[in-house]
Amino acid sequence: MIAASLLAGSERRAWPFLAIILTLGIAIPLLHLVLPPTSPLYVSSYIVALIGKYLCYALLALAVDLVWGYCGILSLGHGAFFALGGYAMGMYLMRQIGSRGVYGNAELPDFMVFLNWQELPWYWYGFDRFWFAALMVVVVPGTLAFLVGWFAFRSRVTGVYLSIITQAVTFALMLAFFRNDMGFGGNNGMTDFKDILGFNVQAGGTRAALFFASAAMLALGFLVAHAVVNSRLGKVLVAVRDAESRARFLGYRVENYKLFVFVLSACMAGIAGALYVPQVGIINPSEFAPANSIEVVIWVAVGGRGTLIGPAIGAVLVNFAKSYLTGAIPEAWLFALGGLFIAVTLFLPRGIVGTIAALPLRRRVIAKPIEPGAAATARAAE
């Protein structure tokens, strides 16, 4: 019902996309849990985690599309929001280890014991509770996005300068998280997770549930993004992208619109990161690497910016290729990625979905004279 109202007046591709995501979200876990490992249709826990990871990347790509595709803000720092969400989840998972760590300290994670820390730093308080960690998953990235956006948009920093700032933010965070005395595990990050909500993170049932949660959050993220871009606010966002000063002189406070969409997008990226961490089993500062954020932009460009569905598809396709190529010919991957970006920019500037979407449009233009209004114009022209 809610989904139907959110999708009211939407384009026809939204429903099939949601159906595919939810089918995948239910079918893959079932194939993993119900079928015996000997069955040809059995999905191994490796594949469940792998595709689950792709779904998290798809949500991240969706978040980037919301700011870049619709509002023209080319963020090259969304990896930071993703990683912060991941760290918030990682902190919860670390606290769940309890006394089962190598040092058997019920309060302190292993890396703190190793560094001779005596007590838990204040910013770790509350992370033993899931609800608190879940809240921080959106609050921390959202707050960072608010602060960066507040200063940048108010000072009218746009275009490449804004992109550079977002790169600087993620780079600075990477350097900070590499430091041991930050209290986030230094360059090793956080790993060796045991339980989530009382369930073993390695167990088949937990993996299946995490997979379903990733699919459900991708679907929810899509619905929210879809509702936003199809609202009048969405029209203002596109207006800002196309002609920022025109929007300003019409009385729109452009900085507020940018801030809204930037924070929303950062929260979505944080959720993606939080679901990613228990499925891959580790979070470390390399997630903040500037190149990661740039890679996300490539997924969006490949799939088709400003289409919502495209970036999700682009994220899955590019990462599937990455998984395959880094296994088959590891040294070729970075060249393939670079080549892909150049090829898409030159030959598919609208991306995969954007190009497909443009096809029926052309047909519609040709069919136009049949419409009564256009026919009248044609007659008048004669």
Added chain:
Amino acid sequence: MAVTSALLYLDGVTVSFDGFKALNQLSLAIDPGEMRAIIGPNGAGKTTMMDVVTGKTRPDNGEVLFGGAVDLTRLDEAAIAELGIGRKFQKPTVFESHTVADNLLLALKNPRGVWATLFASATAVESARLDRILETVRLTEQRDMLAANLSHGQKQWLEIGMLLASDPKLLLVDEPAAGMTDAETAATAALLKEINKTHTVVVVEHDMAFVRALGVKVTVLHEGSVLAEGPLAQVSADPRVIEVYLGR
């Protein structure tokens, strides 16, 4: 309280960019309901004057009052737009990936806040207003066409339509006839006269035929200040005007 009865009042406004005075002690008063044409050679300060009035540029000194009371130099673009000053750019600036109807919809006089637009839904009243504006600017046929696909002249008209939709008290129109055919220019002059029946209008224009067609009081700018003011016939006979502008 009010120091002037003028709707727009500029007094001693100076703007300099790196020592170059784009506006030099400019003083100008536009009465409510008036239509004023502003002409002048390139670099005379016409566009800078509009930038100052709409909040894009802050003057170094001088006074800019709207409605005799509101100091425009303290407000930003969005606040000035909400006060009721609409601006048409020299180069037609519309939202290219929106339809003509959506361009006008975004310009309609509605709350401009983030939450207001997030939950806004189209109403019949809005739709009726759009119909009327579309008719006025002769774009009814193009209602659902993307603005990017309009001709240059149609984009100019759409932008004027967007100004109408926001129902401003004062319209600042920068070179509306630029790049138009003679027929379109004449039609634009007629449109502006029609708009002037209910709005105060300031038109910046190069095209003398267009200014003649408007038949209104003319202000000639030169090097950032007013050189002459009066009916077109009078100012075009002024030897100083002929020297700096018309004679060239």
